[in-house]
Amino acid sequence: xxKTRKTYHTNLMICAGTGCVSCGxxxxxxxxIAEIEKQDLSHEVLVATTGCNGFxxxxxxxxxxxxxxxxxxxxxxxxxxFVEEYLLKGRVVKKHLFVRPEDxxxxxxxxxxxxxxxxxxxxxxxRGLIDPEIIDDYIARxxxxxxxxxxxxxxxxxxxxxxxxSGIRGRGGGGFPxxxxxxxxxxxxxxxxxILCNADEGDPGAFMDRSILEADPHAVLExxxxxxxxxxxxxxxxxxxxxxxxxxxxxxxxxxxxxxYGLLGDDxxxxxxxxxxxxxxxxxxxxxxxxxxxxxxxxxQRGMPRPRPPFPxxxxxxxxxxxxxxxxxxxxxxxxxxxxxxxxxxxxxEKSTGTKVxxxxxxxxxIGLIEVPMGVSLRSIVYDVGGGIPGKxxxxxxxxxxxxxGGCIPESLIDTPVDFESIVKTGAIVGSGGMVxxxxxxxxxxxxxxxxxxxxxxxxxxxxxxxxxxxxxxHILDRITLGKGRPEDIDTLIxxxxxxxxxxxxxxxxxxxxxxxxxxxxxxxxYEAHIFEKRCPAKKCKALLKFEVVPELxxxxxxxxxxCPSNAITWVKKSVAVxxxxxxxxxxxxxxxxxxxxxx
Amino acid sequence: MAKLKIEDLRKIKESKKxxxxxxxxxxxxxxxxxxxxCGIAAGARIVMNTLITAIEQNNTDDVILTSSGxxxxxxxxxxMTVEVNDLSPVKYVYLDEEKTKKIFREHVIDGxxxxxxxxxxxxxxxx
Numbered sequence: 123x124x125k126t127r128k129t130y131h132t133n134l135m136i137c138a139g140t141g142c143v144s145c146g147x148x149x150x151x152x153x154x155i156a157e158i159e160k161q162d163l164s165h166e167v168l169v170a171t172t173g174c175n176g177f178x179x180x181x182x183x184x185x186x187x188x189x190x191x192x193x194x195x196x197x198x199x200x201x202x203x204f205v206e207e208y209l210l211k212g213r214v215v216k217k218h219l220f221v222r223p224e225d226x227x228x229x230x231x232x233x234x235x236x237x238x239x240x241x242x243x244x245x246x247x248x249r250g251l252i253d254p255e256i257i258d259d260y261i262a263r264x265x266x267x268x269x270x271x272x273x274x275x276x277x278x279x280x281x282x283x284x285x286x287x288s289g290i291r292g293r294g295g296g297g298f299p300x301x302x303x304x305x306x307x308x309x310x311x312x313x314x315x316x317i318l319c320n321a322d323e324g325d326p327g328a329f330m331d332r333s334i335l336e337a338d339p340h341a342v343l344e345x346x347x348x349x350x351x352x353x354x355x356x357x358x359x360x361x362x363x364x365x366x367x368x369x370x371x372x373x374x375x376x377x378x379x380x381x382x383y384g385l386l387g388d389d390x391x392x393x394x395x396x397x398x399x400x401x402x403x404x405x406x407x408x409x410x411x412x413x414x415x416x417x418x419x420x421x422x423q424r425g426m427p428r429p430r431p432p433f434p435x436x437x438x439x440x441x442x443x444x445x446x447x448x449x450x451x452x453x454x455x456x457x458x459x460x461x462x463x464x465x466x467x468x469x470x471x472e473k474s475t476g477t478k479v480x481x482x483x484x485x486x487x488x489i490g491l492i493e494v495p496m497g498v499s500l501r502s503i504v505y506d507v508g509g510g511i512p513g514k515x516x517x518x519x520x521x522x523x524x525x526x527x528g529g530c531i532p533e534s535l536i537d538t539p540v541d542f543e544s545i546v547k548t549g550a551i552v553g554s555g556g557m558v559x560x561x562x563x564x565x566x567x568x569x570x571x572x573x574x575x576x577x578x579x580x581x582x583x584x585x586x587x588x589x590x591x592x593x594x595x596x597h598i599l600d601r602i603t604l605g606k607g608r609p610e611d612i613d614t615l616i617x618x619x620x621x622x623x624x625x626x627x628x629x630x631x632x633x634x635x636x637x638x639x640x641x642x643x644x645x646x647x648x649y650e651a652h653i654f655e656k657r658c659p660a661k662k663c664k665a666l667l668k669f670e671v672v673p674e675l676x677x678x679x680x681x682x683x684x685x686c687p688s689n690a691i692t693w694v695k696k697s698v699a700v701x702x703x704x705x706x707x708x709x710x711x712x713x714x715x716x717x718x719x720x721x722x
Numbered sequence: 723m724a725k726l727k728i729e730d731l732r733k734i735k736e737s738k739k740x741x742x743x744x745x746x747x748x749x750x751x752x753x754x755x756x757x758x759x760c761g762i763a764a765g766a767r768i769v770m771n772t773l774i775t776a777i778e779q780n781n782t783d784d785v786i787l788t789s790s791g792x793x794x795x796x797x798x799x800x801x802m803t804v805e806v807n808d809l810s811p812v813k814y815v816y817l818d819e820e821k822t823k824k825i826f827r828e829h830v831i832d833g834x835x836x837x838x839x840x841x842x843x844x845x846x847x848x849x
Contacts, residue, residue, distance in 0.1 A: 129740060130744070131774070131786075132789065188744045190747070210757070252742075262734065264735070391728055
């Protein structure tokens, strides 16, 4: 506990999520501290590190309080000027402000930036406000109050009832009602039970769980304490992938601090309840995010799914009743207990309550981590939070939701509300929350191929439909992108998809065909163009590219001629350029430089 | 570290309240010291330090301190603006340690503006 109070007039909160750390935020922090010391301000200004702020594309980030000014792209060499201007002279440093893309207006206040003001933070409520490595910061924001309430004032049944009433559903992808899962486990016979946290986040481009662990590790621990009391478990494991070193470091710190305070271990807060939580490092197999595979992996065996039932609530880790929830689910639990299920239910939609964290990436202006209430439209996420599509000539084509288990939602369905049911209706799934925005330069066959390559690689090989079926689908997609597609290929893909989905053992295989199915459903004409016309409309599949100049559109400027590295373009002044298809290497240079879209 | 009891959780929360209020925007009064070059030359740093000490000694946790640039009245520095909730902001001029202490005690804590040191009630309208 801090003995002496300390008053500062300014708190500089440096983002220390993995994104900002990799672009140098620790260096900036050290430089700031040194410079502040040099200017004799160290008793007036506090420099604190926080977890991921969310606006990862603009890092390293700094938010200053109480002014709430948001600074981006701060480098070590900017520090002396920054300290002089902002801290000594009290002037906002324009150079590092966020610039609104629409009107090039610099926006100082974080709450005026659309990316932030259109979000609703529940799971990420502490991001940017506390130092994840200081437990007192977490406690100051009502931390461990919910655990205290659950341990001392509530019975196991009351906790389960509260969680069930809140309507929260698993945030890891399945969307199974959390309260129900707990009830099954609480009702299961046996004295020894386990509580697990799934932090084996494997979807390409998804980093929700990592950011929560890095920004607010105590929220996850507190959620697990409450869950443990509800089902009667005294041993917990957090299965976190070894590729998340910073998350592991902060979790270890958090567990040590909580043990030190007696918030983990024996007789927590004098309630007589014991819980021990240990970390287990996963080696990075995608399939280990599947619950039964994850449990085998903790037992020291090869991580492979097994048929269910029996469900883990009855026979889980070491064949004992076990509850496994995802990081984001756990981080929501303290809020539900502390603020009540009715408050939680008031957020989101009737069947999908609460908020959801998404990793927004791809062709949007604001890339990063966002949290929005369930039920907002995809349009709002892409345009209000994401800031729209960069590039004047580009337009939105599709949004890929749910990673390799999800699907592509086309522009025509952009007003779909983002909740479990509505997204499933489109053929995609909410999944763990990856969201890739694609513009018209993305080839949908190529996108399907990318995700299928991932699942083929990550399939554990135990069941035939997944191991062989996805492989066959990939062969067909390969063939299509190489211009060797056959007329029956689309139908074969659809048949294979249905078989793999119905016959696979676990969620990996059951969802693997989703990217292919949805792209066929919404972009069938693109597949047909590849197969029948040997043409890639988005100009991505190199083997199918044959460039030519449209004489009517050509302005005879010669830019393409100058850009061509392989002398495939003939051009003389005041004449239309001509492309020699045999010499062309499909490098796309001419296509990119032509200002008049005359190369097709 | 001894094991925490329930009361300890609340104590930790209390001890951190000042810092967190600053980040949250949940405060009763805000004191802005004008720290442009002119202000600093005239002694704004002494005013700031006096305020920091006063806040710490009083265990005040609902008042935040902030600095800003030159207020445009360089001849009357050091200056500060005190904004207590529900009261109109007051600008004080020609400050020193004693005046600052008195303003802190009477205006910031008790909510009674110190008319003798005040330049004006209210702030200029900004566009």
